[in-house]
Amino acid sequence: MTSLPIEFVSLHVLVDGKLPTLEIVKILSMGIGFPFLLLASTSPLLQSWFSSEGNARNPYLLYAMSNVGSFLALLSYPIIVEPVLHLSTQTLIWSISYGIFVVCLVVVCFMLFKATSLKESLLKEKGDNQATSSFVILMWFCLSALGVVILVSSTNAMTQNIPPMPFLWIAPLAVYLATYVLAFSDWKLYQRKIWLVLYVLAIFLGLFIYFIGGQFDIFTQIFIYLFVLLAATMICHGELSYLKPENKNPTLFYLILSLGGVFGSFLVSVVAQVSFTDFVEYPIALCFVFVMLGLSAIYKSDLVSKGRVSSSSTRTVSHYWLSISCFFAFLIFACTFIYMNTLYQQYDVIKQRNFYGVLSVKEVIDGNVRERRLVDGTTAHGGQSLVAATANTPLSYYRPSTGVERVLTELSKGQKLNVAIVGLGVGALAAYANDGDAYTFYELNPAVVKFADHYFSFIKDSKATVNITLGDARVNLQAEADSGQLNNFDVIVVDAFSGDQIPSHLLTQQAFLLYEKHLKNDGAIMLHISNRHLTLLPVVMAGADLLTKQVMFFSTSGGEIEHDAEWVLLSNNSELLNAHTLRNVGSRLRIENSKTIQWTDDYSSLFSILKVLN
Known part of the structure; x- marks a missing residue:
């Protein structure tokens, strides 16, 4: 039963990766169902009362005004409310305001029902509706x-x-x-x-x-x-x-x-x-x-x-x-x-639509090279050359010489790696594995898993033992930690894209603390922050400050053909940070000299990291 202040039940119901539409409806119904139903019903109710009083003005003006209110609320939330107030504060203020609204509505209702004109109008309306x-x-x-x-x-x-x-x-x-x-x-x-x-x-x-x-x-x-x-x-x-x-x-x-x-x-x-x-x-x-x-x-x-x-x-x-x-x-x-x-x-290999959007596999010719790509909307989530000699070489953001390639290659020298990768894509990073390595991919969209397995060969050809865990990465990692399963990863790669950005819940302070639980003492966290519109580095720097990790930033130009790739390394592994292959291309960043923006599960705002404002 819904109560004030409103709360939402756990989203663990979404972990199985199935169509979550009905579960979302269930969550919303339990969280705000009755208050929202009552609030939504007041617009026609007030207009009916307005017309019942014999007012000569058009009652549909109230409908227009209610949509003006919705319009102003829509614009004010991301600009004014979200950057200033935490979610818990927003919830409390909304709940108090809602309580005041209900009291005022009851008072108005009591006053109007004392008038016989309202009763007569309601009876008349019933007859009119029947006609x-x-x-x-x-x-x-x-x-x-x-x-x-x-x-x-x-x-x-x-x-x-x-x-x-x-x-x-x-x-x-x-x-x-x-x-x-x-x-x-x-x-x-x-x-x-x-x-x-x-x-x-x-x-x-x-x-x-x-x-x-x-x-x-x-x-x-x-x-x-x-x-x-x-x-x-x-x-x-x-x-x-x-x-x-x-x-x-x-x-x-x-x-x-x-x-x-x-x-x-x-x-x-x-x-x-x-x-x-x-x-x-x-x-x-x-x-x-x-x-x-x-x-x-x-x-x-x-x-x-x-x-x-x-x-x-x-x-x-x-x-x-x-x-x-x-x-x-x-x-x-x-x-x-x-x-x-x-x-x-005519050029699609396959296309599938589900709750998470439209995912397609396309074959294109880039220069003189025929290439197969996994595309979500207009965002490529990786590709593979269809030329046999280069088929096992990752492309795009994961190509050789990018930050993630250099870190994985450096860590694999003389040891077997236990790697976690948040976001599967086409499974390109599995190409960097050696015999005896273990790679665990966490992927939310079941269609991505299907396409990576059937239309790309990185996973099948990988030298590592590859496991894929379906569902939200953070939810799964938290469930594993709660059950006492700490995975002791050598490196955690965060590369989960929602369109062109990392989902915010994977960059909060609580998320970084969860990553550290599953990490070896000298382990590394790699985050992919390539983005056309958002400056994600300040949020990552705040996570590094929380974990007291050192930071190295990698920016690899794509030239006219490839994408520019930006990766950030968080680690206290001095041997890794001082490796010649990393120091030549990476930049060490000092937290005290950098801008930091803390996101938490209770607060995050895109306005603070918009590139046009920074």
């Missing part, structure tokens, strides 16, 4: 669901196809909320013909950005995705505004909108995930905007023909032509998408 046609209710449901599908699929497409940027997910949600505000305000900014013309342009751009987005710079891609989202959701929410009940009793309307939103999320999060191997729900949803607009126009023309809405015969014909044009546009764009998708998929 609403089934077709209109279905349109409410479908338009709401379609808007959410476009929002979620746009966010997925952006975060997968655009090189990952911090806070990228905020922009589409902000646009989505803004269209609700614009559509339900008194400004009358939704004009069907204008937005239809804009949408025809937008869907052309949407189809092309979906397939060849990599040909544009980052900000052009973001602009196009947001423009497409703006035009699509403006039509969905504008049509909802056209179809909303005019009797100022919006409870049923908002209930259907909520159900449609839930269903739209379900379609993307569950149905699309098990039905498609790519984010094709994005172009599919864009095409169906024409269908919903056409149906809405048919409904309007039907009202005119029955005399329920006064209009000229010219406008009636206009409604029918709009419907025909929308269905015709749907066929054109659907066929265009099918054709382009067939061309786009």
